[in-house]
Amino acid sequence: MLSIGKLIFYSNYIITVRCKTMPHALVNIAGLFNRMATDADESALWDLHKAYFHRLYRFVYAFTGIKETTEEIVNDVFLTLWQKRHLLHNVAKPEMYMFICAKNNALKQLKSQKKLTEPLHTLSDFDCVLSSTPHDIMITTELQRRINEAIRALPPKCKLIFSLVKENDLKYREVAELLGLSEKTIENQMGIALKKLSQSIQLSFSS
């Protein structure tokens, strides 16, 4: 899964450059949107479902905290995409579009249950750990266990931001827009997440 050359020498310092492994990078969402919009191609919807079901599920679950409601909301996102497919070729950022649909549906649901106080303050705790896919990397099982513990311990908002950034092709600016936060906040929260994760394996700058 490791793409691109592992090491690049930058000045006299070693900076590892690797692309985020994104299985979805193989999925051209804009292409799928286009197939749905112009050819009414149902197989494109199923490809999209395959690539995004679990990601939208995690995102929506963070808001609702209820399995059944989450399923319904996510299904509704895909249903709406299909029913309004003729509008999809105008979408500039398809990935953002899906997450915004999912968020709007989730907020509507919360509102109907009169739970809408500050959705980001009442996030549900959702499971978020690294997959145990074996990799030719430095992280051993023990390290991974510690990292997972650290991720679990992150505050819900921080965890949501971390998972959104990690799992998707979203820029900080886009995550900020999606959650109604400032870009600075997103960067701060990501900084906090990375710091906590590093500390969990006793890496620190303060020597």
Added chain:
Amino acid sequence: MPDSRIWELLARKYNNEISAEELSELGRLLQQPGAAHHLNELLADLQAIPLKKITSDADEAKSRNALRLLLNTGSETRKTIVAGEVRRKKRYALWAAASLTIIIAAAGFMLNNKQPETPLTAPLNEVVTNGGSKSTVHLPDGSSVILNTGSKLSYNKDFAAGTREIYLSGEAFFDIAKNEKMPLVVHAGDVDILVKGTIFNVKAYAEDSTVEASLIQGVIEVFSKNDRERKIMLRPNEKIIIGKTSTISSSAEAEHSTLLPKEAVFFLGKIKPNPVDSSISEIAWIQNKLAFYKEPFSSLAQKMERWYNVSIQFNDEHLKKFTFTGSFEKEDITEALNALREIAAFEYTIENRNVTIGKAKKQ
């Protein structure tokens, strides 16, 4: 040394959003005792390991099946309906009611005004826009049409029951729902346009010497009524200008004489976005903009006549050849003419709704 700066830069690097300057700054900051080297490796590995899905394959299959059921049977059969869904249905109903009102109003208007008959015997639904107003029409097959001012759109009462045919005089922007089995035909002046599911603009005012079709998305086929054999297929971002044979031969100064050689009936061109604001002049009217790109004054004046609901006369034929590029949005007719006067020398007078344009007086 601010610790938070390092984490901020590392966060940015993590998402590949770091600039070259920031990367070298990070390099410098990391040149201190500690485990910086390993940290970089760690971050890279953290990027490389995906998150574990919180749903199983079974969850995914369940969702797929539920979705398939919804697609096949429509959303009515759902036992539980998400709150948003209900609201959306209400909104659709509201839209349907609104467009129905427009149709009824238009039909009433038609009866009172005895408009010329369309070449059809079947009962028609008609929508007419007048005096600077625009209208959005939602067709029974899910297509939508935005009708520019001074235009008339009609379609069979049994539209989408067996055929999809639309008659247009004036200008409209079409967003046509895809249906391979039932192509849609737009009849505009001497031209028929065959579509299967696309987005395009048609300009076919009776008083214009040309019919224009601009394709934004998909494919359309354009036929001339006089020559059914001749078929032209348009690709996205192409436009076709079709001269009305009668007007072209009779009119001494054909409107698009520079673009359209007298002997040619078809002219194929590209849709060129305006370099200033990348607006596409062919469809700018949808966003309440009157846009023009290298447009001769003569045809711009025609557009302005419709836009501002005025009539424009030229005292000097020479002025018609001026060309302009730009767009009007909120400007009134005086502001618009003054703006044009910044570029080209001419005088104008406005009386009631009549504008007369003449040569600038020599200073």
